[in-house]
Every structure is written in structure tokens, then in C-alpha cells.
Amino acid sequence: MNIKNAFPVTPSTILRLALVGVFDIAVLSLIRQLLDDGNYPLSAILGVVIVIITLCYSLEKLRYYRWLGVSIAAATLFVLYPILYTIYLSTTNAGYGHILTKHEAVEFLERQQYVPESGQQYTWTAYRSLETSDDYLLWLQAEDDTTYLTGIGTATKPASIGADGVGAADDKGIPLTIQGYQRLEKRDTVAIIDQLGEIAFGVAPDIIRITGLSAAATTQQRYRYDSDSDTLTDAETGLVYHPVEGVFETDDGQELPPGFRVGVGLHNFERFFASSALRGPLVRIISWNFAYAILSVFFGFALGLFIAVLFDTLPGKEIIRALLIIPYPIPALVSILIWRNLLNPDFGALVSLQESIFGTAPNWLTDPMWTRIAIIIINMWLSYPYFYIVSSGALQAIPTDMLDAAAVDGANAWQRFVKIILPLLLKIVSPLLVASFAFNFNNFNLIYIFNQGNPPIAGSPIPAGHTDILISFVYRLAFNSAISDYGLGASISIVLFLFVAAITWGQFRYTRVMEDQNA
Amino acid sequence: MKRFVFLVVLIVLAVNLPLSAAPKVVAQTPTLTIWTDDQRLPVLTELSKAFTEEYGVEVVVEPQGTENTMNTMTQGAATGEGPDIFTIPHDNMGRLVDTGVVAPIDLGDKAELFLPSALEAFTYNGELYGVPFAVENVALFRNVDLVPEAPATWAEAAEIGRQLVDEGTVEYAFAFPDLGYNYYPVYTAFSGYIFGRGEDGNYTADDLGMDSEGMIAGADWANTLIRDGYASENLDWEAAHVLFESGQAPFIITGPWAVDRFKTNEVPYAISAFPAAAEDGEPGAPFIGVQGFMVNAGSENLLLAQTFLTEFIATDEAMQYIFDNDPRPSAWVATFEATDDPDMRGFSEAGANGQAMPAIPAMGFVWDAWESAGLLITQGELTPGEALTQAAEQIRTQITESE
Numbered sequence: 001m002n003i004k005n006a007f008p009v010t011p012s013t014i015l016r017l018a019l020v021g022v023f024d025i026a027v028l029s030l031i032r033q034l035l036d037d038g039n040y041p042l043s044a045i046l047g048v049v050i051v052i053i054t055l056c057y058s059l060e061k062l063r064y065y066r067w068l069g070v071s072i073a074a075a076t077l078f079v080l081y082p083i084l085y086t087i088y089l090s091t092t093n094a095g096y097g098h099i100l101t102k103h104e105a106v107e108f109l110e111r112q113q114y115v116p117e118s119g120q121q122y123t124w125t126a127y128r129s130l131e132t133s134d135d136y137l138l139w140l141q142a143e144d145d146t147t148y149l150t151g152i153g154t155a156t157k158p159a160s161i162g163a164d165g166v167g168a169a170d171d172k173g174i175p176l177t178i179q180g181y182q183r184l185e186k187r188d189t190v191a192i193i194d195q196l197g198e199i200a201f202g203v204a205p206d207i208i209r210i211t212g213l214s215a216a217a218t219t220q221q222r223y224r225y226d227s228d229s230d231t232l233t234d235a236e237t238g239l240v241y242h243p244v245e246g247v248f249e250t251d252d253g254q255e256l257p258p259g260f261r262v263g264v265g266l267h268n269f270e271r272f273f274a275s276s277a278l279r280g281p282l283v284r285i286i287s288w289n290f291a292y293a294i295l296s297v298f299f300g301f302a303l304g305l306f307i308a309v310l311f312d313t314l315p316g317k318e319i320i321r322a323l324l325i326i327p328y329p330i331p332a333l334v335s336i337l338i339w340r341n342l343l344n345p346d347f348g349a350l351v352s353l354q355e356s357i358f359g360t361a362p363n364w365l366t367d368p369m370w371t372r373i374a375i376i377i378i379n380m381w382l383s384y385p386y387f388y389i390v391s392s393g394a395l396q397a398i399p400t401d402m403l404d405a406a407a408v409d410g411a412n413a414w415q416r417f418v419k420i421i422l423p424l425l426l427k428i429v430s431p432l433l434v435a436s437f438a439f440n441f442n443n444f445n446l447i448y449i450f451n452q453g454n455p456p457i458a459g460s461p462i463p464a465g466h467t468d469i470l471i472s473f474v475y476r477l478a479f480n481s482a483i484s485d486y487g488l489g490a491s492i493s494i495v496l497f498l499f500v501a502a503i504t505w506g507q508f509r510y511t512r513v514m515e516d517q518n519a
Numbered sequence: 520m521k522r523f524v525f526l527v528v529l530i531v532l533a534v535n536l537p538l539s540a541a542p543k544v545v546a547q548t549p550t551l552t553i554w555t556d557d558q559r560l561p562v563l564t565e566l567s568k569a570f571t572e573e574y575g576v577e578v579v580v581e582p583q584g585t586e587n588t589m590n591t592m593t594q595g596a597a598t599g600e601g602p603d604i605f606t607i608p609h610d611n612m613g614r615l616v617d618t619g620v621v622a623p624i625d626l627g628d629k630a631e632l633f634l635p636s637a638l639e640a641f642t643y644n645g646e647l648y649g650v651p652f653a654v655e656n657v658a659l660f661r662n663v664d665l666v667p668e669a670p671a672t673w674a675e676a677a678e679i680g681r682q683l684v685d686e687g688t689v690e691y692a693f694a695f696p697d698l699g700y701n702y703y704p705v706y707t708a709f710s711g712y713i714f715g716r717g718e719d720g721n722y723t724a725d726d727l728g729m730d731s732e733g734m735i736a737g738a739d740w741a742n743t744l745i746r747d748g749y750a751s752e753n754l755d756w757e758a759a760h761v762l763f764e765s766g767q768a769p770f771i772i773t774g775p776w777a778v779d780r781f782k783t784n785e786v787p788y789a790i791s792a793f794p795a796a797a798e799d800g801e802p803g804a805p806f807i808g809v810q811g812f813m814v815n816a817g818s819e820n821l822l823l824a825q826t827f828l829t830e831f832i833a834t835d836e837a838m839q840y841i842f843d844n845d846p847r848p849s850a851w852v853a854t855f856e857a858t859d860d861p862d863m864r865g866f867s868e869a870g871a872n873g874q875a876m877p878a879i880p881a882m883g884f885v886w887d888a889w890e891s892a893g894l895l896i897t898q899g900e901l902t903p904g905e906a907l908t909q910a911a912e913q914i915r916t917q918i919t920e921s922e
Binding site: 191197213257258275344 | 548549573574575576593594599614616617618619625751752753755758761762816817819820822823825826829880887888892894895897898900901905909912916920921
């Protein structure tokens with residue numbers, strides 16, 4: 001007790017505080033950097049993370065929450081933040097032409113320079129001061145062969161060979177020396193050209209900048225943003241731009257790229273629900289999406305369970321089991337591609353086998369029904385080892401005395417399976433089935449790798465395929481075309497999320513009811 | 520609590536000290552970052568070593584796929600992400616320029632040393648945005664054991680193919696990787712087009728030719744072969760190439776990327792220009808894709824990057840080196856004319872009347888719809904007319920929706 005009330009300085013406490021300190025320093029520097037980049041949402045979330053972790057690990061009172069603190073922090077960062085960000089995106093017009101924030105767009109535009117009509121174009125040669133390494137002079141040669149000398153903060157003056165410390169000229173008429181300065185050869189300026197490019201030579205308003213390896217020109221800032229009137233003025237043309245729906249626009253509708261991201265409220269959701277073109281064959285896609293998820297889980301589970309029951313009692317089951325689990329460790333990507341080639345109508349091994357047996361084979365890649373069947377079969381192949389492992393384990397948990405008792409009562413093997421094994425098993429695995437359903441509902445990989453959602457649906461207002469599920473359709477909509485529309489994509493994924501959430505909730509309720517009955 | 524406050528003070532100090540107290544770093548030599556694809560990676564790595572030796576500027580060359588480069592550039596470049604220089608097919612240019620992330624390039628006198636068509640492909644709104652180095656287009660490949668002379672018309676090609684199938688020499692008369700990009704020379708032979716050009720000579724999304732008569736006539740040519748059983752009902756890029764290299768199809772339309780695999784499989788091929796729709800007609804024109812270097816407008820080394828391209832890449836040595844290590848018809852006139860490689864000659868002939876691939880953003884809507892139409896035609900689900908009309912509607916819908 002005494003020790004606790006005093007100052008419990010043990011080596012482990014010091015180590016812990018040191019680690020927390022190191023962690024905080026690392027994250028705080030990251031936040032600093034993010035703030036510099038203007039990424040406020042992520043900085044805020046990281047701020048929350050840092051507070052949680054620091055409090056949990058430095059306050060003795062909160063020591064019971066240490067491990068919980070880590071998971072809460074991780075969940076905040078990797079689950080909560082993406083969700084919030086998706087919701088935020090769905091209310092913006094983020095996408096092609098509207099990627100930047102307004103601040104970034106203005107910054108970008110204000111960087112642009114132009115050569116005013118009174119401006120001059122020159123070729124240049126640089127001279128570096130012998131005293132300080134960041135002081136330079138430029139020897140300029142205008143198009144009419146007049147020559148000038150300009151420096152940092154000194155006005156541009158006509159200059160000629162032999163006057164004002166300018167030394168003798170080389171065969172191109174460029175002075176070899178200038179008093180106090182050393183001439184830089186072209187090849188030596190390559191490495192420092194961007195340093196030179198940042199320098200404003202001469203005095204305002206006649207600022208001369210380097211615009212290339214040999215070109216320089218009088219330049220001026222082209223666009224100026226006025227935050228009071230929220231307008232952008234083009235110094236070259238005099239046009240005034242106002243921000244309209246995420247892009248600077250003149251009164252007569254002339255747009256100035258790049259655009260920026262602005263809030264559009266629920267407009268993306270409206271677009272999705274109001275435009276029959278955007279929804280495409282949505283009903284068809286949703287019904288296939290359900291069928292796909294349900295059938296995949298059903299057949300995968302049925303096959304896994306069947307094998308588990310079948311080999312539960314067989315001799316040599318260890319070897320068979322090992323063989324059966326093989327599809328599991330093979331990456332799904334590889335399996336799916338192999339299946340795709342096996343089912344290729346021109347030289348797929350399975351297709352020629354079918355042709356030699358039946359004389360004909362269905363077109364597994366182009367016939368809508370057969371493509372769907374192929375997808376279910378492949379998913380069965382991919383998922384049965386999982387259900388096999390799960391079922392084998394669960395079967396061990398079923399008390400054998402119940403089965404023995406049933407056998408004594410005269411129940412045959414089928415009856416024992418249906419009346420005793422299955423109900424008990426379902427009780428154990430139903431949460432896994434629900435999870436598997438939710439996973440398959442959004443199982444983009446299989447659909448996209450196998451056939452990209454094809455064969456296409458004839459008569460669809462925008463491209464969509466017979467095997468497209470919602471998520472692959474969203475992908476087509478938001479990413480497949482060059483004109484990405486992240487705002488719309490985000491709003492559809494929110495709709496999708498609500499779908500899956502509602503279904504999962506319903507299923508969990510249903511399984512709970514079932515469990516109650518069983519209990 | 521005391522301890523907690525102490526910790527916070529310490530941390531705040533620690534975070535601020537090194538950044539604020541550190542003396543301003545005196546300008547150091549810059550590093551150029553270049554993103555390119557896998558084929559060009561070794562070439563550019565070698566080239567940049569020479570640049571480093573000559574100018575003392577470090578160059579880092581990193582492999583990146585086109586898609587990745589485009590995503591980084593269109594999403595992050597304005598906030599300082601991305602390379603200083605990247606190589607990209609020119610048809611991505613519209614999106615890059617519209618997003619404002621690439622800087623114009625002034626080639627000065629050197630412009631004359633490039634193929635005019637290659638420079639034109641990299642010109643957008645009247646400004647040059649890229650330094651082209653290779654010109655890519657598809658050409659007609661034929662199996663010379665089966666077809667010694669290149670056909671002059673598409674009807675003739677079909678006839679040769681049909682005969683070979685009837686004799687039992689081959690399985691199919693023609694191998695189709697798709698009915699879109701690769702098949703475009705057939706559409707154009709029948710005077711089909713994707714986007715028309717506006718008054719200013721630029722492609723315009725207002726004139727979509729997907730459902731034009733020429734396109735439908737072009738698709739009919741393949742459709743007839745397929746319906747008669749002389750071409751596969753399965754439209755698959757990989758499968759089509761396998762058919763050609765295994766001698767099961769006498770013709771295929773594909774690009775320089777397929778040359779290596781045909782050589783490996785020792786299929787006796789020849790590359791030629793495209794047949795015409797009729798004896799006196801114009802030969803089919805492929806899309807021309809130009810590979811080039813572009814400069815990130817948000818780069819801290821903007822002038823250096825531009826200098827690297829204009830002074831170092833736009834030279835005989837560099838262009839020849841790029842060509843030697845990854846043979847594609849060069850965009851540099853001297854290199855282009857110096858080659859006597861028959862494959863390169865074949866591609867150049869096929870691309871002589873080629874059309875620059877539209878770089879307008881609306882092209883992004885074309886591919887998916889076009890691919891779907893091709894599948895629907897080959898599967899016999901829709902007639903060419905129906906399928907292409909539908910594709911045109913889909914593209915128009917998406918253009919309208921995106922506005």
C-alpha cells in the first residue's frame with residue numbers, strides 16, 4: 001500500500017513510460033506532418049488514439065483498461081475512421097476533377113506564373129557569388145541581342161562587356177567573369193536549376209524567373225484568390241472566377257481546372273435512387289447477390305459437413321483429411337484462375353472431358369446460368385475445407401452417449417443425424433454460417449477474377465453483368481471507368497453496408513430464437 | 520497525475536525541439552524520381568546512371584503500373600505525392616491535364632526530331648505535355664506457313680481462313696482477342712469510328728460513332744465468321760493468342776507485346792498492314808498509343824525534370840538505347856528510320872494511317888461498354904447492330920450522368 005501511494009518507480013514502470021513516450025513522440029510527429037498537409041480528419045483520429053493510449057498506460061487508475069485501450073485505439077483507427085471517412089465522402093462530389101480540397105486547388109492555381117505582354121524572354125547564364133553560396137547574378141540576353149545583368153533584389157540593368165566589372169566575353173558573347181562572381185557552366189547549373197528557379201531576380205514588378213535550362217522571362221503570378229469575396233482573378237485575362245459546385249467558373253460558365261471537393265449533402269444518394277440509368281439492373285443484381293451468398297454458404301457447409309461425417313469413423317482418416325484440406329492453403333486467386341482455365345470453352349480440360357463424355361458441354365464463361373453455376377461450384381471448392389475443419393471439431397463436441405441412447409431406442413443412422421447431430425451442430429456453427437454469409441455477400445474476388453461479372457446483361461442502361469454482385473457493380477461504377485466517382489461509390493457502399501447489416505442482424509436474431517428453443 | 524503532466528511536457532518538448540531547433544538544411548543536391556513500367560525499368564535505370572555521372576544528380580527509377588501511376592497522380596499529385604517524371608500511354612493525358620497535375624514541356628528546336636504524329640498525340644488544348652519515345656499499334660499477324668501472302672481485303676482474309684478450316688488444317692479462320700481495341704482496324708476499314716473530331720481538330724465526346732453504320736458493318740464481319748462456326752464464340756484475349764501460336768488460327772490482330780511469346784512458341788509469323796473493306800478501299804487503321812514521359816506539375820524538381828527530358832532523353836543515344844532494349848517503333852525520327860527489323864517495319868506500316876487514341880476523359884466510358892458489346896455479339900445474344908447501339912446508349916448515359 002505504502003509503495004503505491006508513494007511513487008512506484010520500478011524498472012518496469014520506467015520502461016513502460018519510456019515506451020509510451022516514444023510512441024507518443026512518433027505519433028505526434030506524424031500528426032504534425034498530417035496537419036502540415038491539411039489532413040485534419042486523420043490528425044484528429046490519431047489524436048484520439050494517442051489520448052487513449054497515453055491515459056491507459058500512464059494513469060495507475062486506468063491500468064485495467066490497458067489491453068482494451070489498444071484494441072479501442074486500433075478499432076478507432078482502422079474501423080471507425082474508414083467508416084466515418086466513407087460517410088464523409090458520400091456527401092461530397094469527390095471524384096474525377098474534384099480530388100483536391102479547395103485550399104489545395106487555390107494553392108495550386110496561385111503557384112502558376114505567366115509572362116505578361118510587356119514581359120521579355122531571355123536566355124541566361126548564371127554567376128555565383130564568391131562570398132556567399134546563395135547569391136547569384138544572371139547575365140540575360142534578350143531576343144533582340146540586348147544584354148542585361150540582374151541579381152537578387154537589384155533592378156535589371158542593361159550591361160555590356162567590359163563595363164561595371166563585367167569581364168571579357170567568350171565566342172558566344174557571354175562574359176567569362178564578373179567581378180565578385182564566378183561563372184557557372186550550363187552542366188553545373190543542372191543540379192541546382194530548381195534552386196535557381198525559385199529565386200526572384202530583379203525587383204517587383206519586373207521579376208525575372210528562370211523557366212528552363214536556358215530560358216528566363218519576366219513573370220507574374222497569374223491567379224490571385226480573394227478570400228473576402230471568394231473569387232479568383234486571372235491577372236492575364238482579367239477574368240473573375242467564382243466557385244460553383246466545386247470548380248472555379250466565370251459568370252459565362254468558363255471553367256478553370258483543377259476542381260475541388262465540396263459537400264453536396266444527400267445528392268449522391270438521390271442520384272442513385274432517382275436515376276434508373278445509374279441503378280442499372282439493380283433488382284437482378286441484388287437477387288443474384290442473395291442467391292450467390294446463400295447458395296455458396298449452403299453448398300460449402302453441406303459438402304464440408306458431409307465429408308466430416310463420412311470420414312469421422314474411417315480408418316486412415318488423417319491422410320484423407322490432410323488431402324482434403326489442400327484447397328484451403330492455396331491462395332484463392334490461384335484456384336480461381338485455374339478454374340477459369342479448366343472451364344475455358346476452347347481448351348479447358350474440364351470442357352473437353354465433358355465433350356468426350358456427353359458429346360456437348362455448357363458454355364461456362366458466357367452462358368449466364370452456367371456461369372453462375374460455375375461460380376457456386378468454385379466457391380464450394382474454396383470454402384468446403386473451412387466447414388470441414390469446423391464441422392469435424394464440432395462433431396467431437398457432440399456427446400456420444402446421446403447417440404448411443406438413440407441407437408438403443410432404434411433410431412437409424414439418418415434419423416440420428418437429422419434429429420441429434422444436425423441440431424446440435426447448427427447451434428455451434430450458426431454464428432460461423434452467418435459470418436460466412438456476410439463475407440460471401442461481398443466476395444468481390446471470386447466474381448471479379450473469374451469473369452469480371454460477365455457475361456454482360458443485354459439491355460442494361462449502363463454496363464453490368466449477369467454475375468455482377470453489388471460490390472462488383474459499385475466497382476464498375478466508381479473505378480472501372482476513367483472518370484472515377486468516389487462520392488457516388490461511397491454512397492452506394494453505405495447503402496450496401498445497411499443491407500448487409502440488416503441481414504446479419506436479422507440472422508443473429510433468428511439464431512438466437514433457435515438457440516432459445518433448443519435450450 | 521504529476522507524472523502524467525511531466526510526461527506530456529516532455530513529449531511536447533521532444534516533438535518540437537528537433538524540428539524547430541534544427542538549423543535550416545543548406546540546399547542539397549536534388550533526387551529525381553521516375554516511375555515507369557516493368558519493361559522500361561532496366562533501360563531507364565541504366566540511362567539514369569549515365570545522367571548521374573554527367574550531372575551529379577541522383578535518379579531513382581521505380582516500377583509502377585499505369586493504373587497505380589494514374590491513381591497517385593490524379594489523387595495525390597497536387598498535395599506533393601508521386602514521382603517527378605513518369606512514363607504513361609498518351610491516352611491518359613486528358614485526365615491528367617484536366618486534373619492539373621502535369622506540366623507542359625517545351626522541346627524547342629528538338630520538336631522536329633520527333634514523329635509529328637507522336638507529338639500530336641501528346642498535345643492537349645494546344646500544349647505539349649509529354650516527351651514521346653515509342654509508338655504502339657496493333658498489326659495483322661498471319662501464320663506464313665498457312666498464309667504466304669497478306670490478304671488485301673477483309674473478305675479475302677475470311678475466305679482464306681474458311682478454306683483452311685474446311686481443309687481441316689486449322690480450327691478457326693481468325694483468332695479474336697476482343698472486338699474492341701484490337702479489332703478496331705476492322706471497324707475503321709468499314710469506316711467506323713469511336714469519337715469524331717470537332718472543328719478545332721480535337722476529339723469530341725459530342726460525336727460518338729459507336730453505333731455508326733461503319734462500326735456495325737465492321738462487327739458484322741466477325742459475327743458472320745462466328746455464326747458460321749469459323750471463329751470461337753469465346754472472346755478471350757489469352758485464348759486467342761494460344762490459338763494463333765498453336766497454329767489453330769491463321770490470323771490474329773495484336774500488338775508488339777505479343778511478339779516475344781510468338782517467337783518463344785516458334786510460330787512462323789509475319790506482320791503486315793491491315794486489309795481494306797474493298798479492293799479500292801482504304802486499309803483499316805489501328806489506334807496509335809504513344810508512350811511518353813510526363814512531368815509532375817507539383818514536383819519540387821520541376822525544372823530539373825524538364826531539363827532531364829529535353830537535354831538527356833531527347834537525344835540520339837538515349838532514344839536508340841530505349842529502342843534497343845525494348846523494341847517498339849520509336850517516336851524519335853532518327854531511331855525510327857535506322858531500324859531494319861521486319862517486325863518493326865510491319866508495325867510501322869500497319870500504323871502508317873493510324874489514329875491517335877482519343878485522350879478525352881469520355882474515352883473512359885467506352886472500354887467497358889465496348890467490351891460488353893463484343894461479348895454479347897460473339898455469344899450470339901445480340902446482333903452487331905443491337906449490341907453497338909446499346910453500347911452507344913450506355914456511353915451517352917454515362918457521359919450525361921457525369922456532367
